[in-house]
Structures are given as structure tokens and as C-alpha cells.
Amino acid sequence: MFESAEIGHSIDKDTFRKMMPALREALLDVQYDLKEKADFPVLILIHGFDGAGRGETMNLINEWLDPRLIHTVAFDKPNDEARARPWMWRYWNELPATGRIGMFFGSYYSDTLFERVFNRSDRDAFDRQIFDILRFERMLTLDGAVVLKFWFHLSRDKQKQRLKTLEQDPATSWRVTKTDWEHYERYDKIRKYGEHMLRLTNTAHAPWIVIDGEDANYRSLTVANTILEAIRNRLGQPMLSTDRVEAPPLLAPIDNKLVLDTLELEQKLDKASYQKKLDQLQGRLNKLTRDPRFGNHSLVLAFEGNDAAGKGGSIRRITQALDARRYRVVPVAAPTQEEKAKPWLWRFWRHLPGKGGITIFDRSWYGRVLVERVEGFAAEADWMRAYYEINDFEHQLTENGAIVLKFWLAISKDEQLARFKGREETGFKRFKITDEDWRNRDKWDLYRQAVSDMVDRTSTSKVPWTLVEANNKYFARIKILSTICDALEARLSE
Amino acid sequence: MFESAEIGHSIDKDTFRKMMPALREALLDVQYDLKEKADFPVLILIHGFDGAGRGETMNLINEWLDPRLIHTVAFDKPNDEARARPWMWRYWNELPATGRIGMFFGSYYSDTLFERVFNRSDRDAFDRQIFDILRFERMLTLDGAVVLKFWFHLSRDKQKQRLKTLEQDPATSWRVTKTDWEHYERYDKIRKYGEHMLRLTNTAHAPWIVIDGEDANYRSLTVANTILEAIRNRLGQPMLSTDRVEAPPLLAPIDNKLVLDTLELEQKLDKASYQKKLDQLQGRLNKLTRDPRFGNHSLVLAFEGNDAAGKGGSIRRITQALDARRYRVVPVAAPTQEEKAKPWLWRFWRHLPGKGGITIFDRSWYGRVLVERVEGFAAEADWMRAYYEINDFEHQLTENGAIVLKFWLAISKDEQLARFKGREETGFKRFKITDEDWRNRDKWDLYRQAVSDMVDRTSTSKVPWTLVEANNKYFARIKILSTICDALEARLSE
CATH class of the missing domain: 3.40.50.300 (P-loop containing nucleotide triphosphate hydrolases)
Structure with a gap:
């Protein structure tokens, strides 16, 4: 699943500057169309390896789009309120309304993955949680939601390199926490269990979009373009029945570099x-x-x-x-x-x-x-x-x-x-x-x-x-x- | 789930004789329409308690419909061929073709249920098999199949009574086997785990139809009517998209007796x-x-x-x-x-x-x-x-x-x-x-x-x-x- 995200995608500065303005304008347009015309919400999930640009992407989306119409939530460990209720409760509570974009930084996928990585759940409990997620996302998409799940990827070496670079620069060293290094130590487990989780939840109606996290230009344009096309696609194809799910379109990589x-x-x-x-x-x-x-x-x-x-x-x-x-x-x-x-x-x-x-x-x-x-x-x-x-x-x-x-x-x-x-x-x-x-x-x-x-x-x-x-x-x-x-x-x- | 099947449904002889001919004719008509016009198959699963009329129903369907267009398979324990392959293999092999009716007596549900009842699977393995089934049936229905899952029900007392009656009559005593009594001993477990399995697989596109198995007239008319209406309904509503699933209609009980x-x-x-x-x-x-x-x-x-x-x-x-x-x-x-x-x-x-x-x-x-x-x-x-x-x-x-x-x-x-x-x-x-x-x-x-x-x-x-x-x-x-x-x-x- 991660092959294409490890072949070294990049977009040079000039190309980026050339593509960016039109993309931003189109994104704003589509966001207002969403607000004015749509009877569905958009849910964006941000996942992947530490240092692969998840935080930057979240900021970027808030910058390029109208942040007043985006409901951004960062999920950390559940608090007492949440622990006293079914584990999906806190995600239900934060669901975006129709016409709006909800962005989850960390989500039910993080709970599921890290419980497995830190051996707090066994194989069966892991699959059981994945099954909970599948039913939840099926409900969401049947209800009309566009669900975009991003996995920002880095190879093990690239992750190490990236964390070190961030750490050495005083301007960014705060970005690297102890948790990041703890996760790095478990790179292989995160990758292995992550792949299993992604495979089982990679449905046609709510597919994963795996993105090479190394190059910021490539990453940003890809995310922006994916969001744009997914919403455009749905706006253009009103649901014929509430029991019908439209899959977001499959897009070619923005730098046209394929694994072959x-x-x-x-x-x-x-x-x-x-x-x-x-x-x-x-x-x-x-x-x-x-x-x-x-x-x-x-x-x-x-x-x-x-x-x-x-x-x-x-x-x-x-x-x-x-x-x-x-x-x-x-x-x-x-x-x-x-x-x-x-x-x-x-x-x-x-x-x-x-x-x-x-x-x-x-x-x-x-x-x-x-x-x-x-x-x-x-x-x-x-x-x-x-x-x-x-x-x-x-x-x-x-x-x-x-x-x-x-x-x-x-x-x-x-x-x-x-x-x-x-x-x-x-x-x-x-x-x-x-x-x-x-x-x-x-x-x-x-x-x-x-x-x-x-x-x-x-x-x-x-x-x-x-x-x-x-x-x-x-x-x-x-x-x-x-x-x-x-x-x-x-x-x-x- | 079993409430309505325990309130004592029945249809008297005269009503049965009055309704039966028209129903049979309609069923044959619809079966030929299926053969001539349909690009989908029909899969009928027969399950429930021993003595609740499963075998009789299977014979009845073959009698009332044109048996040349029905592919009837009784599944028992898997043979060596099947055991050497993934457990769903033998069900894949027997799937009906488009335009035809397939009838499974026992199915992947029996494997799943009885492994749990006889403690060969634990709770997690049970749920994992149920999850396999859900994916399988989702594939079938997205592919267009009409899937009708019948559960023939009897209360514990009624089951005992029925097995005894069958046993005492020399003409039917062969119907009651040692396995039937073994299952009767485990009535509560079958009911408990069966209910769990039915609940998790009771989807809108492939719902369970629970039928009171006591009265043969009621049972027969209900099965026939359900098959008739489900096929009619689908023939009348061609699929708009292959990603759209039509649910079979909910029917009122044929004797109009409701739990209230x-x-x-x-x-x-x-x-x-x-x-x-x-x-x-x-x-x-x-x-x-x-x-x-x-x-x-x-x-x-x-x-x-x-x-x-x-x-x-x-x-x-x-x-x-x-x-x-x-x-x-x-x-x-x-x-x-x-x-x-x-x-x-x-x-x-x-x-x-x-x-x-x-x-x-x-x-x-x-x-x-x-x-x-x-x-x-x-x-x-x-x-x-x-x-x-x-x-x-x-x-x-x-x-x-x-x-x-x-x-x-x-x-x-x-x-x-x-x-x-x-x-x-x-x-x-x-x-x-x-x-x-x-x-x-x-x-x-x-x-x-x-x-x-x-x-x-x-x-x-x-x-x-x-x-x-x-x-x-x-x-x-x-x-x-x-x-x-x-x-x-x-x-x-x-």
C-alpha cells in the first residue's frame, strides 16, 4: 500500500507557485458551493507517520480554505468524560454538519492502531475495533458524507532524517516530542499494523489516500487537489438514493510519477x-x-x-x-x-x-x-x-x-x-x-x-x-x- | 427477534386451499420472468431449529416452483476437499447463476453457529466469522443477488413437542435423528448465539425473515409469499447502479396477527x-x-x-x-x-x-x-x-x-x-x-x-x-x- 509513497515524489518551487493560486481559488469556490448547495458534510482524517507533515497540512487547509467553515479537532487520549462512554462517543460528538468540513487530527484510527502497537489490544480486539470503524464509516457515507482519509507516509530512514532535521533547527525543534521518538522506535510495528488497518478499511466509498510526506510542495498540492476533486465530484453527482454511495475519484499523482x-x-x-x-x-x-x-x-x-x-x-x-x-x-x-x-x-x-x-x-x-x-x-x-x-x-x-x-x-x-x-x-x-x-x-x-x-x-x-x-x-x-x-x-x- | 414467531401463527385449511393455487401460479410466473429477464440470481438460505419445518419447506419450494431452475444444496460437514481450502470455498462453488434460484439447506451460518454452540470457537472467532459473512453477502447483493435468509423458529417447549410427535409416528420417525436431540439439549445456546448472529447479519439488503415454524399452512404460505414479493419487487425495480442495493420489502404476516x-x-x-x-x-x-x-x-x-x-x-x-x-x-x-x-x-x-x-x-x-x-x-x-x-x-x-x-x-x-x-x-x-x-x-x-x-x-x-x-x-x-x-x-x- 505504501509503494507509491516511497518513490520520491516532488514538485519544484516554480511549478508549485504556478499551480497554487488557481487551486486555492477553486478550493474556496467549492467550499462555498458546499455551504450553499450541499446536503452533505465532508470529513477529513489526518493520519500517518510523525514528521510526515500532518500538522503542516492541517494548518495549510485552514489557511487555504475559509477556516470559519472548517471544524478542526485534534484528538489526544480520551478524557474522563469520554472514557465513561462507548469509545466512538467523542467522534460522534464532533461530526461536521452538512455543508461543512470537519477535520480530525488523529481519530478512531489512532486509538485502534496505537492500542495494538503498544500491545494493549490483541489481534482479535484489533479486528473488532476495525469492524466498529467499518460500520461507522458505512453509516456516514450512506448518510451522504464525503470521507477523505489521508495517510502521510515516510520510510523509516526518511522519518529518522526528518525528525533529526526538525530537532536541529531551533525554530522547529519544539515540533519533535518524546512521543515522536517513541513512535519512531516502533516504526515497523506502526507500519505493519497500520497496513493491516488501512487494508481492511480501504473501502470504495471511504478509501485511504496515501501521500508521500517528504516534499512539502507535492504533499500540499496533492491534499488540496484531492479535497477539491472529491467535493466537486460529489456536488456534480447528487445522490440518486440514500442507499447509494459515491466513491471519490481516483486521481493521478500531481507530479505524474508512478511506481512503474x-x-x-x-x-x-x-x-x-x-x-x-x-x-x-x-x-x-x-x-x-x-x-x-x-x-x-x-x-x-x-x-x-x-x-x-x-x-x-x-x-x-x-x-x-x-x-x-x-x-x-x-x-x-x-x-x-x-x-x-x-x-x-x-x-x-x-x-x-x-x-x-x-x-x-x-x-x-x-x-x-x-x-x-x-x-x-x-x-x-x-x-x-x-x-x-x-x-x-x-x-x-x-x-x-x-x-x-x-x-x-x-x-x-x-x-x-x-x-x-x-x-x-x-x-x-x-x-x-x-x-x-x-x-x-x-x-x-x-x-x-x-x-x-x-x-x-x-x-x-x-x-x-x-x-x-x-x-x-x-x-x-x-x-x-x-x-x-x-x-x-x-x-x-x- | 423471535417475539413474533412465538405468538402462535396459523392459517386454517380452508384459507390455505383458497390462497394456495393463485400463489403457486404467481410463483411460477415470476420464476419464468426471472429466467427470461433477470440479470440477477436469487439465493435462499434455510435455517432455524430442528423440527421447525425446514426440510418440508425445501421440498415445498421444489414442488411449487419448477425444480429444474432451482439449484438445491444441502451442506453438511465439510469434506476433505473443502477443509483444504478457505471455509467459504464450498459456498462460492455452489452459487446460483443469474436468472436462477439457489437454495442452501444449512450454509455458512450453520458452520458459524455450531462452532460457537459446541465451543469450538470463542466469542472473538465467532464475530470474526460473522464479519466474513457480512463481507460475502455485501459482495453478493452489490452484485445484484436477492438474498433471502429464513429462520424457522420454535420455542423450546414447542420443539420438544414437535420432535416427540414426529418420533412417535412411524411414518415420520426417521426424520428425528440423534443430532436433533443433541441440538435440542442445546436449545438455549443455539437461541442465544443464533440471536447474536442474526442481529449482526440482519442488514437492510439481506435481512432475516423469522418464521413461526409450528403451523405448516402458515409457514408454507409465508415462505412462498416472501419469495414471490422479493423477486417481484426486484424485477420491478431494475438496479440504477451496481453500487445500489435494493432491500426486499417488509411484509405483514399472512394471518395478519401481530405481536401487539x-x-x-x-x-x-x-x-x-x-x-x-x-x-x-x-x-x-x-x-x-x-x-x-x-x-x-x-x-x-x-x-x-x-x-x-x-x-x-x-x-x-x-x-x-x-x-x-x-x-x-x-x-x-x-x-x-x-x-x-x-x-x-x-x-x-x-x-x-x-x-x-x-x-x-x-x-x-x-x-x-x-x-x-x-x-x-x-x-x-x-x-x-x-x-x-x-x-x-x-x-x-x-x-x-x-x-x-x-x-x-x-x-x-x-x-x-x-x-x-x-x-x-x-x-x-x-x-x-x-x-x-x-x-x-x-x-x-x-x-x-x-x-x-x-x-x-x-x-x-x-x-x-x-x-x-x-x-x-x-x-x-x-x-x-x-x-x-x-x-x-x-x-x-x-
Whole structure:
């Protein structure tokens, strides 16, 4: 979930100065529209790592918007009044009225997260609180509220650096408290439990917006733009029924830098090293899948990637290492008539391996948020909620002991062109290239955005996406095989 | 939740024979419409107590409808295949296709309930499974499915009687298995945990339909009519958006017998006994609220009832016994401008008592499903989901230690008329009678239905409704006071 917030987003001063005035004006306009015309409130939640700019953002919103119409509340530990009542009581009390913006600095999410981080709640109590939150936010959004949940992110190193910088400057040293350092010590736990909490509450109607907190310009413009577009979107689409929830729009990052752009696609491996490593890894993989401990697990692999990125070849290098009775490769194409008559995930559920089994999906359930999104085969509301449904699906798999790995094979546009031409010229490969492949190529940028949103919303520490630099097939295959072996080894020795 | 299913519903043979043919024909028609025109499936779940007619109902549906278009599955314990996969796998596999009816005899609800009943899951694991179910059904209904969940009910005595009757008749003795008696031994646990499960999964889009299982004619007609109206309703209202869920309609019982009809309103108490009991109970109540253990609890009372049923007088008899610093009476009228601008429950959250405190609501959050429903102040979708929101609200209260009691004061239509006239004639009471009261009286039957639905959907063992026979004020007040004292005593000594 945090991948895109760690690739180093930034907006330079000039761009910032150029974009800012129009954005501020638009924000004020929309705020007055909200006041005059709207029958719904806006709730903004500010969360994330210390030092990632949460306080600055809160001040900024109050500065750029009309603060008289913003109800800002900072929640700390509950007082006696609050402790004597159900834990959600103090959040209920501070809800914004229709036509207004409420901004919570810290919220029910902080209570939930820090009780877990400081071991005051166990796994079950944690999930129970998350369930309370889900019902609460469902009520809010069904009631019409626009709920925007920001998570300001910093990597561990960046957080340390940032806290030190703030501390060293006498003008800002007051910003860094003992609590900040206590939280820093627990960075890994906050990240781990935070991710779990974000995943389970990342609903289509009240999604999390994860923001790289390092660069102030990027951060400020992103927050302002997100608020602007979410309110605009809702003002333009009055609710048809009170039982209908509009999801805020998915926006491209304001600096147009996506997670795929950070890959170094040209990484190479020569044939001799490849052959040697391939033998080693296939041997290792074979042994791991015959390990008695694997009998309590199963392995589910999903392959996605650009056309001609080498999915098939990679899959063959895996199956070569496996006992044929244990695995199954499921090629995923357009759904059949029977499959279309069932909920969309049905065709993947039916192919799940049992304990000790392996299923390799050549293209997968991610088609819902890739091709079906880009081609418009699924309505926006449907693919928007698919992220949650996918996370839920994969969660049920891992709860049952499955090891789930997902690979995106990325090649450059030039490399793809070369491969397409090669396929057309080689007789026995001609079947592999169709008009559709050429049409998909025209939608390169739409796919680029869809892949980025997919990684942001479905990559978790338990079920991570592995982005594979695949311009060189040898390099790609070895990266895939070693990722699988490492993951198996780690899970089997848990 | 089970109140209405224990008042003894029945349909006589002649009525049954008269209604049946038209109903069967209509059902077949609607089934073909479903097949020809619908882009959604229907999922029917059959649950409830052994001996309450679940098997007979399943056969009946297959007999009255075209069984070729019904996919009937009886789920027993999971086999090896299923055990090797996530627990929802086998239910995914059997989902009906669009245009078809799927009928599950036993389902994910049985797994969940019986693991709890037989102590194989604890409270947290139970809730976690319920949460899995909620996400699953939400996916199904967002996908368009009509989900009908039947709970066939029998009281403990009726179940015993029914199992014995079946056993004694050689023609039906095979129906009663050892498992049935094992379940009977655990009737109370099944009922308790079943109620918890039903309450948490009783959503507006996939509500439970609780049916009195005693009389076969009543049972059969009710099931058939519910299926008919739910499919008809959906066929008539195509989904406007895939993110919109249509709730099936709330139907009046087919014998038009409601829970309010079973009250003996004329129960009396003479003045001398009243005075004596009143003194005793007020003393007892005072002592209970000063008990140190009450400091970990709070008391929340909600009063609803027919106009002129004596709510105010009853509340005064309670407050007379209380320390003025500890309690607060909140009269609930139409929401203020400020309250209207918040989610509808906000105005009740703000008045919640802290530990050791008492809040008495003179009219309450139930206005949402009474006056707002009857007068159309709330849209149907809104008051339909209010049942779930109310249960959630009260659940959060009891989790926090609150003792929550709800009273419906019922008087007969004649008694009301007499009281209205009395008020008009007595100078100092004239303010108590308005045109609105007379208008409400015209809607007597609508309120009667709304009260019944309210009790069915929100009365639980932890937060029960007490229906108070209030034609005689003395009787009513004593019943209320002793209910409060008994509940306090029970909770304080837990």
C-alpha cells in the first residue's frame, strides 16, 4: 500500500507557485458551493507517520480554505468524560454538519492502531475495533458524507532524517516530542499494523489516500487537489438514493510519477549466469515444494504484465521444477457464459489449490482492475469496489495458509515493439500476436495508471506485488524464481 | 427477534386451499420472468431449529416452483476437499447463476453457529466469522443477488413437542435423528448465539425473515409469499447502479396477527396494592442505583407508546426514586436545525450518560422506524437500514456496560379515545392534546405494523423490548418499575 509513497515524489518551487493560486481559488469556490448547495458534510482524517507533515497540512487547509467553515479537532487520549462512554462517543460528538468540513487530527484510527502497537489490544480486539470503524464509516457515507482519509507516509530512514532535521533547527525543534521518538522506535510495528488497518478499511466509498510526506510542495498540492476533486465530484453527482454511495475519484499523482516509472528495466543477466542460477533455483524450488511443512500450505501465483513481457516463459521455468501432480496452470481469458452468470471472483475461487497444491494463474483476478477498467467492461463502481474484494479474497487465502505471490512483468514500449515485430516474423510465434495486442499498446498510459492504482491498493506485506524488470528475459525469470523460493522458505520456517 | 414467531401463527385449511393455487401460479410466473429477464440470481438460505419445518419447506419450494431452475444444496460437514481450502470455498462453488434460484439447506451460518454452540470457537472467532459473512453477502447483493435468509423458529417447549410427535409416528420417525436431540439439549445456546448472529447479519439488503415454524399452512404460505414479493419487487425495480442495493420489502404476516395483538391490555391493579408496590419498588430502585457496582454501568431507558398511553406519568414514578444529580430526562421531539445537519443518531449519542449515570428518553431513536416511517419523513431505504444502525448503537452501549431497556406502552383504541376526551375537558391537561394526536390516531394500523416490525428487528436478549399493557396506569407503572429493578439486579450481580 505504501509503494507509491516511497518513490520520491516532488514538485519544484516554480511549478508549485504556478499551480497554487488557481487551486486555492477553486478550493474556496467549492467550499462555498458546499455551504450553499450541499446536503452533505465532508470529513477529513489526518493520519500517518510523525514528521510526515500532518500538522503542516492541517494548518495549510485552514489557511487555504475559509477556516470559519472548517471544524478542526485534534484528538489526544480520551478524557474522563469520554472514557465513561462507548469509545466512538467523542467522534460522534464532533461530526461536521452538512455543508461543512470537519477535520480530525488523529481519530478512531489512532486509538485502534496505537492500542495494538503498544500491545494493549490483541489481534482479535484489533479486528473488532476495525469492524466498529467499518460500520461507522458505512453509516456516514450512506448518510451522504464525503470521507477523505489521508495517510502521510515516510520510510523509516526518511522519518529518522526528518525528525533529526526538525530537532536541529531551533525554530522547529519544539515540533519533535518524546512521543515522536517513541513512535519512531516502533516504526515497523506502526507500519505493519497500520497496513493491516488501512487494508481492511480501504473501502470504495471511504478509501485511504496515501501521500508521500517528504516534499512539502507535492504533499500540499496533492491534499488540496484531492479535497477539491472529491467535493466537486460529489456536488456534480447528487445522490440518486440514500442507499447509494459515491466513491471519490481516483486521481493521478500531481507530479505524474508512478511506481512503474522507477523500475530500471534494462537490468541484464548473461546466459551463462542465467543457466547456472536457473538450475540452482529450480532445485531449491523443487525441494521446498516437497518439504513436509508445505503440506499445511498451498501456493498461489498470479502473473500479470505487459503483452509480450514473457509471462508464459517465466511460468514454464517454474513448472519445470514441479511435480506435475501438484500444480495446475490456469490461463485466464475472457469469462465464459457460465462464469459471467456468477459473481466475478467465482471463476478464481473454483480453481484454488488444496493444501500442498500449487495453482499458477496466467493472468488473474487483477483483470478486473486492468483490462476491465481500461476497456470499460466493468462499470466504475464495480472495479472501484474490486480492490476491496480482491484484498478480502487474498486475505481469506492467506488465513487458510496459502502463500500468495503476484508478479507484474514490465517491459518498455520500445522493447514491446521489437518483440511484436519479432513475433510477426517468426512463423511458429505468429499466433502469439493479434490485433488486440496492437490496440492495447495504444492504451499504454491508461494501463500504466491502472497498474499503479492496483499496486497502491492491493500490495500488502503479506501479499506483496513483485514488479519485475523484464526487458531481459533471463533477469526476469531469475528474479521471479528467487522471489518464490525466498517467500516459501520464509513462510515454511515461520 | 423471535417475539413474533412465538405468538402462535396459523392459517386454517380452508384459507390455505383458497390462497394456495393463485400463489403457486404467481410463483411460477415470476420464476419464468426471472429466467427470461433477470440479470440477477436469487439465493435462499434455510435455517432455524430442528423440527421447525425446514426440510418440508425445501421440498415445498421444489414442488411449487419448477425444480429444474432451482439449484438445491444441502451442506453438511465439510469434506476433505473443502477443509483444504478457505471455509467459504464450498459456498462460492455452489452459487446460483443469474436468472436462477439457489437454495442452501444449512450454509455458512450453520458452520458459524455450531462452532460457537459446541465451543469450538470463542466469542472473538465467532464475530470474526460473522464479519466474513457480512463481507460475502455485501459482495453478493452489490452484485445484484436477492438474498433471502429464513429462520424457522420454535420455542423450546414447542420443539420438544414437535420432535416427540414426529418420533412417535412411524411414518415420520426417521426424520428425528440423534443430532436433533443433541441440538435440542442445546436449545438455549443455539437461541442465544443464533440471536447474536442474526442481529449482526440482519442488514437492510439481506435481512432475516423469522418464521413461526409450528403451523405448516402458515409457514408454507409465508415462505412462498416472501419469495414471490422479493423477486417481484426486484424485477420491478431494475438496479440504477451496481453500487445500489435494493432491500426486499417488509411484509405483514399472512394471518395478519401481530405481536401487539397478543397483549391483554385490560390487566388491572387496585390503588391500594399499587401504592404498596410502588413504595417497595421505588425503594429498591433507589438502592440499586446507589450500589457501588452500578458505578461500572449506566442506565439508558427509552419510552415509546401510543399517544396518551402514560409515558410521562411512568417516567415520573421512576425519577421520584432517583438522586437528581444522577439522572436526566431527555424529551425527544422533531430534530432541531443543528440536529438535522448531523447523522440522525447524533442527537441521541450526545445525551448518553457516563458511568453511574441514568438517561431516560421520553420518545427515542425509535422515532426513525415509527413516526418517520409512517409519516414518510425518512425515505424507505433510510428507515430500513435504521434497524441495523439501532442494533449497532445499542450494541456499543451494552459493550460499554450500559443497561438498556425499551418500553412500548400499549393502550386500546377505545381507551385512547376516552383519554383524549378527558384531556380536552380538563383545563390543565388541554395542552397535552393536539390535532396531531388525532391525526396519528387515523394511522393506528400503520403504527401497529411499524411497532411489530420494530420489535421483530430490534428486540434482543441483551436489549429487549418490554411491551407494557397500559390501559390501567397502575398496572403499567408497576410492570415498568419491576422490569427495571429486575434488570439492574441481574446485571449488577453478573
